Amino acid sequence: MDFDRTGDQRLLAENALEFARTRLNGSFPQRLAERRFGREEWGLCGEFGLLGASVPQEYGGLGLDALSTALAVEQFARGCRDTGLVFSACAHLLACVMPLVEHADEDTRRRVLPGLVEGRTIGANAITEAEAGSDVYALSTTAIRDGQGYVLSGVKTFVTNAPVADLFLVYAKTDPADGYLGISAFLVDRETPGLSVGEPLINGGLVTSPVASVQFNDCRVAESARLGAEGDGRLIFNASMRWERTCLFAAYLGVMDRQLEEVIHHVRERRQFRKPLARQQSVAHRVADMKMRLEGARLLLYRSCWILDKGFHSDLDVSLAKLAVSEAAIQSGLDAIHLHGAMGVIEDSGVDRLLRDAIPSAIFSATSEIHRDLIARRLGL
Numbered sequence: 001m002d003f004d005r006t007g008d009q010r011l012l013a014e015n016a017l018e019f020a021r022t023r024l025n026g027s028f029p030q031r032l033a034e035r036r037f038g039r040e041e042w043g044l045c046g047e048f049g050l051l052g053a054s055v056p057q058e059y060g061g062l063g064l065d066a067l068s069t070a071l072a073v074e075q076f077a078r079g080c081r082d083t084g085l086v087f088s089a090c091a092h093l094l095a096c097v098m099p100l101v102e103h104a105d106e107d108t109r110r111r112v113l114p115g116l117v118e119g120r121t122i123g124a125n126a127i128t129e130a131e132a133g134s135d136v137y138a139l140s141t142t143a144i145r146d147g148q149g150y151v152l153s154g155v156k157t158f159v160t161n162a163p164v165a166d167l168f169l170v171y172a173k174t175d176p177a178d179g180y181l182g183i184s185a186f187l188v189d190r191e192t193p194g195l196s197v198g199e200p201l202i203n204g205g206l207v208t209s210p211v212a213s214v215q216f217n218d219c220r221v222a223e224s225a226r227l228g229a230e231g232d233g234r235l236i237f238n239a240s241m242r243w244e245r246t247c248l249f250a251a252y253l254g255v256m257d258r259q260l261e262e263v264i265h266h267v268r269e270r271r272q273f274r275k276p277l278a279r280q281q282s283v284a285h286r287v288a289d290m291k292m293r294l295e296g297a298r299l300l301l302y303r304s305c306w307i308l309d310k311g312f313h314s315d316l317d318v319s320l321a322k323l324a325v326s327e328a329a330i331q332s333g334l335d336a337i338h339l340h341g342a343m344g345v346i347e348d349s350g351v352d353r354l355l356r357d358a359i360p361s362a363i364f365s366a367t368s369e370i371h372r373d374l375i376a377r378r379l380g381l
């Protein structure tokens with residue numbers, strides 16, 4: 001068992017941290033006010049390689065494995081205070097671009113991947129519907145065969161990047177009678193007649209990551225828009241979730257590292273009862289617990305990536321990692337606020353933002369209850 005990073009991984013992590021710290025924080029206050037990232041920051045994510053970290057080099061990506069991708073995402077998120085931007089970039093890469101890498105035909109890959117990787121185009125993944133959230137395969141959007149193509153009808157909701165996306169990976173039923181086996185995946189251009197995006201939803205966390213509904217009203221796509229075979233939708237979505245539940249959640253490890261550094265600084269500097277807060281054992285123990293939670297989650301996530309890189313599909317390990325990271329992020333967000341006292345709840349201090357960014361992590365990529373169910377099933381319960 002070797003827990004050390006390779007020289008390349010170390011360099012990648014250092015570069016990601018440095019790039020994000022120096023290039024992406026300047027206009028963050030403006031992005032917060034506008035509640036969305038801009039094409040310029042998106043282009044910078046592409047310039048570093050984040051948008052194509054795990055994409056093979058032949059399509060312009062960095063060609064990293066899952067563990068190295070997670071290490072890059074982690075340090076990028078540690079350096080970039082705009083967690084919404086990092087979340088959007090990771091959702092784009094892991095739930096839209098990676099399914100294209102793994103399941104699109106070669107023509108489609110050559111046509112769309114360079115733009116998605118370089119930051120010229122933005123991708124989104126649309127599966128959730130009003131009546132199909134946790135019960136995700138209960139979706140009712142249909143893709144009915146019509147001549148040489150399909151006609152898509154239905155409404156998707158909570159689609160990350162929808163207000164700004166150029167391409168949508170859409171899951172729809174090609175065979176409504178066949179339950180989850182009748183779901184297929186389609187790549188749909190924003191400009192396709194019949195596709196319309198709703199008004200951005202106002203989110204309390206990850207605020208620069210724009211979210212909206214997407215409607216398909218007799219939206220006609222060619223047969224070549226389908227990824228894989230008819231009925232492959234569930235397989236494609238599950239594979240994308242293995243990427244997302246590991247590599248995207250690495251961002252929260254970086255956020256927790258930054259948070260811990262700030263908390264340690266604060267409890268050392270802030271004096272009450274004629275001594276630093278850090279000298280109070282209950283304060284120091286709370287910080288020690290933050291560190292323990294972070295390192296436990298980090299080990300689970302790295303191991304889960306390592307298993308993916310070995311070519312195994314262990315949903316048990318992926319769920320353990322996702323659950324541990326999201327719950328650590330929420331608890332540490334609460335602890336950070338508590339340790340800052342009243343300043344912790346003042347919006348301008350930014351301390352409470354980390355909690356608001358962490359709360360959605362227990363909901364997207366399937367909720368904590370769904371992951372506990374999955375773990376229990378794998379344990380034979």
Ligand SMILES: Cc1cc2nc3c(=O)[nH]c(=O)nc-3n(C[C@H](O)[C@H](O)[C@H](O)COP(=O)(O)OP(=O)(O)OC[C@H]3O[C@@H](n4cnc5c(N)ncnc54)[C@H](O)[C@@H]3O)c2cc1C
Binds near residue numbers: 366
């Ligand atoms: C920030 C954010 C970004 C998102 N981005 C995308 C995106 O890009 N594309 C996309 O398609 N979707 C996206 N989603 C949607 C996300 O996938 C869903 O929110 C998620 O699957 C949960 O569905 P729901 O919100 O309908 O909650 P519900 O399914 O209604 O769940 C509500 C509560 O009931 C619990 N519950 C439900 N079923 C069970 C059960 N069987 N046992 C125990 N408890 C249960 C849940 O755990 C939860 O606590 C995003 C969500 C968020 C918050």
